[in-house]
Amino acid sequence: MVIIQDRRVFLRMKRYLLILVLSVSLMYGRKIVVKMATLAPEGTDWHGMLIEMGQEWKKATDGNVQLRIYPGGVLGDERDMVRKMRIGQIHSAGITTEGLTEIVPDFSAFYVPLAFKDNADIQAVLDDMYPSLEKKLEEKGFKLLYLADLGWAYWFSTTKVTSPADLKDKRIFTWAGDFKWAEVYKKAGYNPVPLASTDILSGLQTGLIDAMSTMPLYALAQQAFGITNHMLDLKWGTLLAGIIIDIKTWNRIPEKYHEDIISIANSVREKHQQNNKNAERQAIDAMKQYGLVIHQPTPDEVILWQEEVNKMEPYLRGNIIPADVFDRVIELTRDK
Numbered sequence: 001m002v003i004i005q006d007r008r009v010f011l012r013m014k015r016y017l018l019i020l021v022l023s024v025s026l027m028y029g030r031k032i033v034v035k036m037a038t039l040a041p042e043g044t045d046w047h048g049m050l051i052e053m054g055q056e057w058k059k060a061t062d063g064n065v066q067l068r069i070y071p072g073g074v075l076g077d078e079r080d081m082v083r084k085m086r087i088g089q090i091h092s093a094g095i096t097t098e099g100l101t102e103i104v105p106d107f108s109a110f111y112v113p114l115a116f117k118d119n120a121d122i123q124a125v126l127d128d129m130y131p132s133l134e135k136k137l138e139e140k141g142f143k144l145l146y147l148a149d150l151g152w153a154y155w156f157s158t159t160k161v162t163s164p165a166d167l168k169d170k171r172i173f174t175w176a177g178d179f180k181w182a183e184v185y186k187k188a189g190y191n192p193v194p195l196a197s198t199d200i201l202s203g204l205q206t207g208l209i210d211a212m213s214t215m216p217l218y219a220l221a222q223q224a225f226g227i228t229n230h231m232l233d234l235k236w237g238t239l240l241a242g243i244i245i246d247i248k249t250w251n252r253i254p255e256k257y258h259e260d261i262i263s264i265a266n267s268v269r270e271k272h273q274q275n276n277k278n279a280e281r282q283a284i285d286a287m288k289q290y291g292l293v294i295h296q297p298t299p300d301e302v303i304l305w306q307e308e309v310n311k312m313e314p315y316l317r318g319n320i321i322p323a324d325v326f327d328r329v330i331e332l333t334r335d336k
Contacts, residue, residue: 163297
């Protein structure tokens with residue numbers, strides 16, 4: 001009788017062990033599909049870079065990690081993407097500093113208007129803050145695969161704008177959901193109109209907005225320059241983009257693939273940045289052929305813009321941008 005009971009216990013344990021082995025095998029053998037969203041329109045260089053990265057991930061992981069891209073804002077604005085990542089509807093996103101500040105406000109370091117004069121300024125702030133930004137993202141449940149500058153943002157408008165007074169007559173685009181920026185512009189005497197970035201073109205077509213700060217590449221890709229066909233040649237700010245993946249999905253990917261995935265993301269980023277060096281000029285030249293007018297501010301007008309930014313500082317520092325972050329950016333970019 002004891003022998004029979006022992007045998008039953010043995011068979012039960014054997015069954016449990018077999019189930020455990022099968023479960024572990026399925027867990028590690030199952031292909032992982034990473035759903036990634038981005039605002040980058042299909043056919044753009046940024047979208048092409050993501051496709052290339054996905055192909056390389058698939059190759060490096062023997063098909064075990066596959067990237068499914070949802071481009072052109074089909075899943076909503078960047079803040080929508082972050083929310084969808086938090087509830088598990090998507091796993092990753094290629095987003096700009098606008099979406100990243102939704103997770104970690106310190107990314108607003110790159111929002112200080114007119115602070116960045118050249119690529120060296122951008123790199124100095126990036127090098128200084130990257131470890132902290134990466135750590136804070138992980139604390140919020142996101143893995144940063146890479147972060148890099150996309151290019152300069154300029155003011156595009158339906159009529160000539162060369163001074164702050166000209167811009168105050170415009171209805172300017174601000175990101176929907178970022179009510180603090182809208183309040184800053186209102187206090188400074190501007191007319192902000194919060195919109196989802198996917199509604200920019202329709203907003204321009206209906207006259208809801210008639211000015212926006214954006215990169216020449218995006219103005220060209222979105223065909224917004226056909227309406228906002230005046231550009232102020234003044235580097236208002238810089239736009240950064242990064243690729244993030246939620247920690248749960250990252251931890252599902254076997255650790256042996258982690259280094260390759262990050263390395264591929266960074267090698268594609270470097271290639272993209274090399275191509276990007278001439279892309280801004282090429283985009284501007286292409287738009288000029290279709291009627292874009294470039295306006296150079298006079299030295300006096302440049303001073304007016306800087307004075308305007310100085311007036312906005314009390315609304316920015318400690319409100320939009322954490323005070324210590326704002327001060328660090330100013331320190332790193334101050335003319336030596």
